[in-house]
Amino acid sequence: MTSFRVFHEWAKAYGPVYRVRFLWRPVVVVTDPDLYQPLLRSGPAKLQKYTAPYKMFEVFVKPPRSNMLSSAETPVWKAARRAAVAALTMNNLRLCFPHITAVSQRLIDSLAAAGPDAVHDVDLLAQQITVDVIGMAAFGRDLEATVRRPQQQQQESSAGSNSTASSSKQGSSSGGGGSGRGISGRGGEVLEVMRHLVVAMQARNNPLNRWLPWRKAPRDLMYWGGRMSDLVLDLTADMEAAPPPPHSLGAHMLAARLQGSGEPLERLQVMTELGVLWGAGFETTAHTICWTLLLVATHPAVEAALLAELAGLGLAASPEAPQPGQIKWEHLAQLRYLSAVINESMRLYPVVSSGTIRITHKPMRLGPYSLPAGQPVLIPFFSIHRSPRLWQDPDEFRPERWLAGEEAAAAAAAAAAAAAAGQTAAAAGTGSASSGPDESAAEGEAPAPAAAAATPAVVDDDYVDVAADISAMRDQLPQEQRQQQRQQQQQQDTSKGSKGQLGTSRVPVQQQDAAPAAAAKPGGSGLEIKDPSVSRRGFLPFSEGSRNCVGQALALVELKAVLALLLGNFAFRLAPEMGGLAGVDADARQAITLRPEHGMLMSLRHRSSAS
Numbered sequence: 001m002t003s004f005r006v007f008h009e010w011a012k013a014y015g016p017v018y019r020v021r022f023l024w025r026p027v028v029v030v031t032d033p034d035l036y037q038p039l040l041r042s043g044p045a046k047l048q049k050y051t052a053p054y055k056m057f058e059v060f061v062k063p064p065r066s067n068m069l070s071s072a073e074t075p076v077w078k079a080a081r082r083a084a085v086a087a088l089t090m091n092n093l094r095l096c097f098p099h100i101t102a103v104s105q106r107l108i109d110s111l112a113a114a115g116p117d118a119v120h121d122v123d124l125l126a127q128q129i130t131v132d133v134i135g136m137a138a139f140g141r142d143l144e145a146t147v148r149r150p151q152q153q154q155q156e157s158s159a160g161s162n163s164t165a166s167s168s169k170q171g172s173s174s175g176g177g178g179s180g181r182g183i184s185g186r187g188g189e190v191l192e193v194m195r196h197l198v199v200a201m202q203a204r205n206n207p208l209n210r211w212l213p214w215r216k217a218p219r220d221l222m223y224w225g226g227r228m229s230d231l232v233l234d235l236t237a238d239m240e241a242a243p244p245p246p247h248s249l250g251a252h253m254l255a256a257r258l259q260g261s262g263e264p265l266e267r268l269q270v271m272t273e274l275g276v277l278w279g280a281g282f283e284t285t286a287h288t289i290c291w292t293l294l295l296v297a298t299h300p301a302v303e304a305a306l307l308a309e310l311a312g313l314g315l316a317a318s319p320e321a322p323q324p325g326q327i328k329w330e331h332l333a334q335l336r337y338l339s340a341v342i343n344e345s346m347r348l349y350p351v352v353s354s355g356t357i358r359i360t361h362k363p364m365r366l367g368p369y370s371l372p373a374g375q376p377v378l379i380p381f382f383s384i385h386r387s388p389r390l391w392q393d394p395d396e397f398r399p400e401r402w403l404a405g406e407e408a409a410a411a412a413a414a415a416a417a418a419a420a421a422g423q424t425a426a427a428a429g430t431g432s433a434s435s436g437p438d439e440s441a442a443e444g445e446a447p448a449p450a451a452a453a454a455t456p457a458v459v460d461d462d463y464v465d466v467a468a469d470i471s472a473m474r475d476q477l478p479q480e481q482r483q484q485q486r487q488q489q490q491q492q493d494t495s496k497g498s499k500g501q502l503g504t505s506r507v508p509v510q511q512q513d514a515a516p517a518a519a520a521k522p523g524g525s526g527l528e529i530k531d532p533s534v535s536r537r538g539f540l541p542f543s544e545g546s547r548n549c550v551g552q553a554l555a556l557v558e559l560k561a562v563l564a565l566l567l568g569n570f571a572f573r574l575a576p577e578m579g580g581l582a583g584v585d586a587d588a589r590q591a592i593t594l595r596p597e598h599g600m601l602m603s604l605r606h607r608s609s610a611s
């Protein structure tokens with residue numbers, strides 16, 4: 001059994017707090033929100049990151065040095081994090097949006113040309129898109145991984161005609177299904193390097209590989225880390241020769257300054273930060289796209305409801321309208337059912353399944369337990385997302401749980417109507433777009449990113465709060481005004497009893513849902529959560545607090561845009577040799593991120609052709 005499932009089984013067997021021993025080192029594992037929230041959020045109980053296990057993420061650049069993911073909260077970390085947050089505001093993401101849609105469309109066109117008999121590894125397709133997106137967002141460069149060469153198409157056709165379970169599994173050993181297959185240029189090289197690198201990084205968790213450097217895994221780590229470093233060096237040099245657009249991560253990182261001294265970051269530090277943003281930014285988003293496609297493909301009612309929503313906005317192809325309309329930034333706010341689908345997919349398959357690991361800096365109490373100083377504490381996201389204590393029917397894929405009652409009923413009705421009328425009618429726009437246009441989403445307003453309701457607006461420390469910026473579009477406001485808003489919000493929350501949960505008093509899970517959803521916040525445009533089974537406190541795809549995902553705004557915009565485009569154009573169907581949903585689920589492995597170990601083969605029927 002793979003590690004993320006083992007932790008889940010242990011949580012079921014031993015309860016929400018237990019201790020495991022990794023060799024001689026005891027680690028406390030916590031899955032109770034009352035206990036882990038204070039550890040993640042600002043306050044007296046907040047724990048620092050346990051940086052030792054993150055050291056392996058320093059191989060992205062040579063010589064290795066701390067980066068945003070692996071570092072403690074130092075002044076350099078702060079400067080880099082501020083720069084990343086400033087680069088990923090909604091205003092800037094809006095400028096990235098045309099590239100996101102262009103690279104997706106580029107791939108869609110070649111997939112349509114490949115025809116319905118071709119079988120594709122959709123995990124690899126998703127990586128092609130996300131590599132191109134992060135290439136532009138970070139370095140302002142089109143890496144062209146979505147430019148498909150004849151070789152790749154040829155291989156897919158032959159996979160379609162003679163693929164078997166064993167041949168597909170041999171052909172792709174680490175997920176990603178064998179990148180480099182006709183994907184040329186720097187984009188192809190990145191995919192190839194990362195495919196090997198994540199396997200070597202995962203192998204490093206085996207202590208033998210840490211202590212015996214002549215073994216294959218450590219040597220692989222050195223080799224592929226070196227290749228990645230060369231790529232980052234190459235792109236940085238490029239970027240210096242021809243500066244990237246001012247809204248890019250690269251431009252912001254070059255302009256980053258240390259607080260106090262006002263010194264810029266060293267060149268190597270800039271490279272290190274861009275390397276980690278790059279590495280952290282494409283794999284995670286790609287596998288999330290892949291898991292979402294799997295769940296939609298295997299749940300026809302969900303697919304029908306989603307198609308009705310897309311069709312209502314003119315974003316679905318059909319025999320009557322073979323070309324769907326152009327997706328616009330404003331559509332993102334209106335795709336509410338898609339948001340629910342993405343949230344639910346991230347709940348079932350959180351790509352950072354292992355969670356986050358922290359360390360106590362002094363003796364402390366954790367509920368009824370005493371922890372010594374220097375105690376590692378693991379908060380495992382997969383276990384939490386599947387916990388029967390926090391979720392009703394935790395293993396079921398039910399996007400409706402993220403919608404308010406009326407919306408959920410309307411989505412169900414749309415699904416039933418679409419199913420009765422056949423997908424053609426829905427795609428032609430005759431199906432009722434139940435979760436359709438959001439009247440409140442005026443032209444130019446921020447999109448409602450998928451998990452806006454699920455990423456609590458943490459107000460702490462003096463770092464810039466990513467989640468708050470996403471849900472409330474505060475990036476348009478001057479810093480002072482934002483600070484004021486935060487204080488007001490904090491007061492409101494405290495008076496409603498929804499914040500200040502720094503104690504360990506137990507609140508029944510059902511009561512926790514009284515916490516206001518992001519929709520209730522000023523300017524908030526998230527989904528309101530009404531289903532009592534939904535506890536935002538048990539949903540951590542991007543983690544929480546000052547070390548939450550700095551790239552989540554980009555990820556959410558990308559997920560929505562790419563999935564709307566892919567699903568509006570194609571009906572995805574799992575290839576028979578994948579063994580259905582159960583087969584792919586059994587193939588889920590954690591190689592740094594949660595992925596289908598042997599890729600995910602699917603056929604794609606363009607929706608303009610009759611089913």
Ligand code: HEM
Nearest residue numbers: 068069280281284285288352356541542543549550551555
């Ligand atoms: C669906 C997509 C994504 C998911 C689910 C995700 C999830 C996460 C999680 C759970 C963490 C905390 C890790 C820990 O504490 O061990 C994290 C941190 C981080 N993520 Fe993401 N991420 C995604 C996309 C991105 C993107 C697109 C970028 C870059 C543009 C990015 C960059 C980072 C960085 C740099 C950190 C470290 C932040 C810090 O410690 O200050 N991620 N991510």
